[in-house]
Amino acid sequence: MISAIGSAALSGVALAGGLAAARGLSSRDQAAVAELRQTDREVRAHEAAHLAAAGGLARGVNFTYVTGPDGQQYAVAGEVSIDASPVSGDPEAAIRKAQQVRAAANAPANPSSQDRQVAAQASQLEQAARQELAARQREQQDAARRSSVAQYEAGQGSTTGPDAALTQAIEAVA
Numbered sequence: 001m002i003s004a005i006g007s008a009a010l011s012g013v014a015l016a017g018g019l020a021a022a023r024g025l026s027s028r029d030q031a032a033v034a035e036l037r038q039t040d041r042e043v044r045a046h047e048a049a050h051l052a053a054a055g056g057l058a059r060g061v062n063f064t065y066v067t068g069p070d071g072q073q074y075a076v077a078g079e080v081s082i083d084a085s086p087v088s089g090d091p092e093a094a095i096r097k098a099q100q101v102r103a104a105a106n107a108p109a110n111p112s113s114q115d116r117q118v119a120a121q122a123s124q125l126e127q128a129a130r131q132e133l134a135a136r137q138r139e140q141q142d143a144a145r146r147s148s149v150a151q152y153e154a155g156q157g158s159t160t161g162p163d164a165a166l167t168q169a170i171e172a173v174a
Helices: 002-022 026-059 091-106 114-154 162-172
Strands: 057-067 073-081
Touching: 026 057, 026 073, 026 091, 073 114, 073 162
Parallel strands: none
Antiparallel strands: 057 073
């Protein structure tokens, strides 16, 4: 869908360039149209990179247009909305999502300052999720150790099990 939209827009822009000369635009206006066409291509490529990397997290793209001296609309800025909301209760999913958001933010050849800011925020979310995951893993390990200790201690007073003969021998001597 993106490539179809981009192709149609770029085809329209190329056609507009030919019409500009036919309409008798001044050389200054023709230069302005050429610059607008280049900006339009760069903006669309930049936002397409975000969309491709964002996958299912993308919520759409919006462009800001200006009208050139030839009467055509040219994209001069764009924005892709990405779902960067935190994932609660599943740190592994939160890590994956943060990595995808960061990849989408850094996808264009020349990320903007806003793109770099989003990537930094995604890195912070990933770090927090990694800390949560590590804390959960420590809790699980501590619970497993406590369970093992409890099982061991419960077996100490028993007269059955692997140490039963040793326990009976000690009790007989005492």
